[in-house]
Amino acid sequence: MSASEILSQTATPGPRTVELDIEGMTCASCVSRVERKLGKLDGVSASVNLPLESAQVTVPAGITNQQIIDTVNATGYKATVKNDPATRTMPMHDAGAHGSLDSHQGMDHEPGHEGMDHTDHMAHGGTAASLRPRLILAAILTIPVFLISMFPALQFPQWGWVVGALTLPVVTWSAWPFHRAAAINARHFASTMDTLVSIGVSAAFLFSTVTMLMDPMLTAHGAHMSGHAPLYFEVSAVVVTFLLLGRYLEAKAKSKAGDALKALLSLGAKEATVLRDGVEVKVPAAELAVGEIFVVRPGEKIATDGIITDGTSAVDTSLITGESLPVDVTVDDAVTGATINTSGRLLVRASRVGAETTLAQMGKLVSAAQAGKAPIARLADRISAVFVPVVLVIAVLTFALWLIFSGDVQAAFTAAVAVLIIACPCALGLATPVGLLTGTGRAAQLGILIKGPQVLEDTRTVDTILLDKTGTVTEGKLSVVDVVPLAQVPPADVLRMAGAVESHSEHPIAHAIADHARTRGDLPEVQEFTSAPGGGVRAVIEGNTVLAGRAGWLEENGVELSEADRAALVTAQRRGTTAIWVAVDGKAAGLIALKDTIKAGSVEAIARLKELGLRPILLTGDNAAVAAQVAATVGIAPEDVFADVLPEGKVEAVKKLQAAGATVAMAGDGVNDAAALAQADLGIAMGSGTDVAIEAADLTVMGNDLGQVATAIALSRKTLGTIKTNLFWAFFYNAIGIPVAALGLLNPMIAGAAMAASSVLVVANSLRLRRFGK
Structure with a gap:
């Protein structure tokens, strides 16, 4: 059975899963708020992904899609059912207003974007494109504002009014997304990072304006008598510019994080040559029907999953399995859509089309994994739920305490604004999902499917791996x-x-x-x-x-x-x-x-598993003599061989190891491996195996190379490590930055730059996963 036999999802009674696109989320607080609101519906649970701007919602019978959409929209966001154009024209309550940096530009009103999913939208650079004009205007006006405010030599009579006029468009039009989001949240008695930005920027601008109005002579002859005018126009302008620059770079980087999945979904053939009444007809691949015969010439992509009815060839399956060597195929062999016919002419009968193809199922599994939430991310969610209100309280206390103990309004105000700006939890919200997005996307490119974020946690603790001999360590062709x-x-x-x-x-x-x-x-x-x-x-x-x-x-x-x-x-x-x-x-x-013959690469793969700290154990129904010979050849210790094991005995072998304190991974490919794969702490199915084995597993390697198992574990651990690093720096940054700002040791402009940089650095760190295995 080939990799094209990956299990199709079948409709079952009971709870169903609805995938939503959600516009307008900007931070971890947004994610927490949407999940909390949806969770209030009876029997509904949701997992929201910030960088993908999507959600997977488990919905019981009796709850309609419209109820789910209305709940999200009433929260201040715009929800649509993924790939359902009908829902995109529905009215909403303040839809798209919440924090959306592109709610009016580059998205909703661009021709040709209707019905486009989020990854396509990001591929077209909609988010970055909508930020660009706001950023350019802010940068052009901020430069003179900063220079005049900071260098007395450049100041002139009434310079404060000029600087205030230049700052006004920056804190209004350029910063409008922040203000709009804050207002929508306030109407719903909620707050997010946009609330902090809006309050901080507005406070700095209004404080400066009121100061000038109360003392018209303040800047009449250059600087104030004290040598520095108590004006904060440059703070407002610089902070907005830095934040927009951070959002712009973040949007560009996040689009790269989704490149792997977009590349995967774009691999399919665009056209197919169908035999109709003996005549070859070119049709779009999407129009193929099950049972139709289509022609695949050398060098062409196979249009969809099917069975060869005539011809022999070698098929390059690297796009799907990650394996470089072509696979020989002939009549009655199964082939997978998007793989490449390298030599002979083939006639193929379509067996799966559209959403049922291997490629579509891979995309669905990867998207589902990316939309999930690792246990480690729950900590960030719990913190973000109360983070912004706590920061607002800290900012008020900072202002009050500075005022009480120093009597210096200027110092009190500066410290409070710095607290608001430095505390924005952007990096916290991006730490887990961007790492997961990049890691699972890279895994898909390597022919590895990770079923969910929990798998990443499991790979970290696994110390023993059971390897089914036939079809996993050996060719399985006796x-x-x-x-x-x-x-x-x-x-x-x-x-x-x-x-x-x-x-x-x-x-x-x-x-x-x-x-x-x-x-x-x-x-x-x-x-x-x-x-x-x-x-x-x-x-x-x-x-x-x-x-x-x-x-x-x-x-x-x-x-x-x-x-x-x-x-x-x-x-x-x-x-x-x-x-x-x-x-x-x-x-x-x-x-x-x-x-049987041992697979090429099995010896190297088992050596790699040992390097990862795993104890390989050979499991087989063959006799002890055969098992011992295979184990000796591939480098498995004689005491780590379970021979003469019946199908039901494989589950007992897993339980025996678990009872001894081992955390067990199991790799197999047959029907008789499914129960053991399910029993193991981490089930790994070889993609050349059966549907039931793939369904029972946590990880699936689409090829039949044991080396991919080692790669899958290594990449999963690397992804988890990247997420942990992201979370550490996000927490560390806020834990250090807030008290430093409260003590008056941090200029608000520096705080704005640091906050923007933290988000970009978290995304950039995650993007390093794109180079894994290269």
Whole structure:
């Protein structure tokens, strides 16, 4: 089964998930507020993502989409159901007003943006483009304001009025998004970082204006008698300019953080060549229907997931799996949309189209992971919920205490404004989601799907990894290497009988035996076929009862094995083969020996897992001799081998390790691995495996290379480390900055620059994940 078999989401009764686009959020307080309001609806829970401006809302039966939208809109934001144009024209309550730096420009009224999702919008630079004119005007006017205010040599009679006039457009039009957001929040009895900015900037401007009006001679002849006029126009102008510059750089950087997901979603073919009535017709790939046959020539992208009906080729799957070597394909093989046909002409029958394709499902899983919330982020949410009101109280106390103890209005005012500006929690709100956005996007580029933020936490604590041998460490493609006859039964008859009975089984060993037997001739008809998972198969062939399977299975069915028979088994196993018994009419007829090959890269991958601090353990249903030989080859210690394990025994193996205090990861690809993947602390499915294994896992590697498992764990840990670093600096910055400002040791202009820089630095730190593995 190929990577294209990733599990499609099926509709089930009960709670459903609604994905929203939310415009107007600017900080962690916004996120907390939306989640809190939605959580007040009975049975509703929400996870809001700041950089993606989106939310995943779990909605019970009885709650409509419109109720969800109305709740968000009533909170002061604009909500629309993702990719649902119908909701984008609905009226709203103060919609888009809350803190949106682009609510009037570059977004709502740009032609062609209707129905566009957030990542597309950011790809077009809408947010950055809307900030640019406000930033340019602020910068042009702030330069003379700053120079005149700070350098007495440049001051002239009545310079304060000129500076005030130049500052006015900066604190009104350029700073309008901050004021508008603050006003909307005030109407809803709430506050965010925009509240702090608006109050600080407005206070500085109004204080300066009132001071001039009360003392008209203040700047009549240059500076005040004290040598410095108590005017703060330059503070207002510089702070607004720095904050807008920070927002602009942040918007540019955040768009890069989403590049990986945008690149993933853009990989699909745009056109398909469909065979209709024997004629090749070019159609948009989106118009393909399930069952249609389409042509793929060398060098072309495969338009959608499908099954090859004619032709042979090699397919470059690196876009999906991250593996560089092309995969050979032929008739009846599954192929994945967006992969590239490198050689022969193929005819493919479409099996999945639209939202059901592997590419679409990958995008959905990545988006879901990015919209989720890591446990570590909950701390930031709890703090941000009370942060802004606390800062407002601190600013008032700072002003009052300075006034009481120093009597210096100017010093009191400066300290209070600095507290308001330095405390803006932008970096706090961006610390987790931008890191998650970049890390999961990079993972998708490498063929790794992380199901949710909790997985990042799990990878940090895992210390043991169980590796299913077949299909994970080895190729999983057994081939018959010997047929050992017993009781004078000719080898050809042993193979013929075994091939016939195994032809009705789905087990990989059965396929290998049946395929090998077919190369020697036609197989007889099979009757009364039965099978026992983990045991063997039984059928009536040409009037004879034939069994094939383990020794225990034969003995359960009354077959007695002699010492000579068992000696033959030991000999076969010492050669590192898997031996299957064949019995006819109650007597052992022979042994069929099969051998698997170790995957290229398994030795290196297991060495990397050890470097990550993991203890690799080999898990297999094969006998101890085969398992020991494989373990020795790939570098696993003899004591770290679980052999002769039945499917249900895999779960017990995981539980046994967990009971011993290990935190267990499990990597597997088969149906019989699903229960163990679910039981493990971290389940890792190989993407070449079955749908049920992928569904049960926490991490999915879309290829079949064990090295990707090590890469997945390393990248997950790196992403978590980046998020923690972001949070540390965001907390540290506010924890240090607020008391420094309250003590009057921080100029408001420096505070504004530092606050803007903190957000940009958090985003820039996250963007380093884009280079992981390069």
